[in-house]
Amino acid sequence: MNRSRAALVIIPLALLTGCGGSTGQADPAGRTTGITGSPSSGVASTAGTGSAPPDAQDPPAAQDSPGARTPQGRTSAPQAPPTGPEPPTSTAAVRVERHPDEPPLVTGVRFAEHGGYDRVVIDFRGDLPGYTVDWVSELVQDGSGEPIDVEGGAYLQVTMLPANAHTESGTPTLTGGPILQAGLGNVRSVVKTGDFEAVVGVGIVLERRAGFRVTEQKQPNRLVIDVAH
Template sequence: MNRSRAAFALVPLVLLLTGCGGEATRATSAPAAQESTAETTAAPEPVSPDSSPGSSSDRSVGPADLKPPTGTRTVEVKRSLDEPPIVTGVRYAEHRGFDRVVVDYRGDLPGYRVEWVPELVQDGSGEPIEVEGGAYLQVTIIPANAHDEDGAPTWKGGPIFKAGLGNVKNVVKTGDFEAVVGVGIVLEHRAGFRVKEYRSPNRLVIDVAH
């Protein structure tokens, strides 16, 4: 893949996390199924209430008996909001058979698109991001911001966060530009993925098979 002209510093933010059906997982405050090249628009699973909104634990969205995902097609949901929500952070954790990336929001659930891309690039400039992987999932969140009214980042650190999970190698902040927030998922290899939405607190979940 192409290399970026700018070097990025790795900023590992690793926490120990116990959750998701009693499994020990790794998370941070900083995804082989049969491949398909066709792009389709698919609705996510229904938004579900969450009675345990904790910060570092996602017990409600990662039961131990949840099977690894198998879908590989683009998932897109469009929404028009009066006020873009704020991305407050991105977490990741390893589970039995799959890895999980969680995007946390403050505000309403925005629209998004999750798709395979040949490489990760910086939003706005289009410059390639220097990060090695066997496959790349791009999560484009719109409308959304990852900064406050004063321009201070609400999703701090990065742009590259080392994950080191079963398949997810890194999570990358690819942009925060004109009410579009980009989250890149760097994988060891292409695999099945699924997308879920949850409320209380609002968040987007991307599971990727090992």
């Protein structure tokens, strides 16, 4: 009889020992977090940092698993990707003076339409040159001063110096044109206005006068002109 009572006492203790478990926090490695997309290409900063190409797509946001929690006990949520820049509003001329040891080479001009503005990008090999971006009544050929026959509601002239659009042997580095049809929201066309005595000119033909901004990007070096629609 005494042996039966001892067995009854031991069994509950074993049951209590088997059911006991730790109540610590979930393993942090099992949590899910949202993916933050980077802003589109193109977007340049006045500090001169580079950006993704205009056509690059943001990665899709990750979906939280039901019940997944951070170490603090809060369910994490995907973060919305940051929005792009607002359309420019200033119409003031932009002038930057530089004196690089060697005139940079202009190697390309490209353009694309974005939400609320058009973007024109001028590519360089070498350092960035000095430049002026200003309104003109018409586009003229650098050197001769002859008017360029291209119609528009407004004209922005981009003048870069010192800069060249040809190699030392005379091979052009800025090919195509001289009039590059764009057909964007406001930018009708982009025109090569000259490559003369270390001065390279590019004209932007617009439907209408509008705000614009000029920013610099590096690696590779390029000049970005955004024009509002």
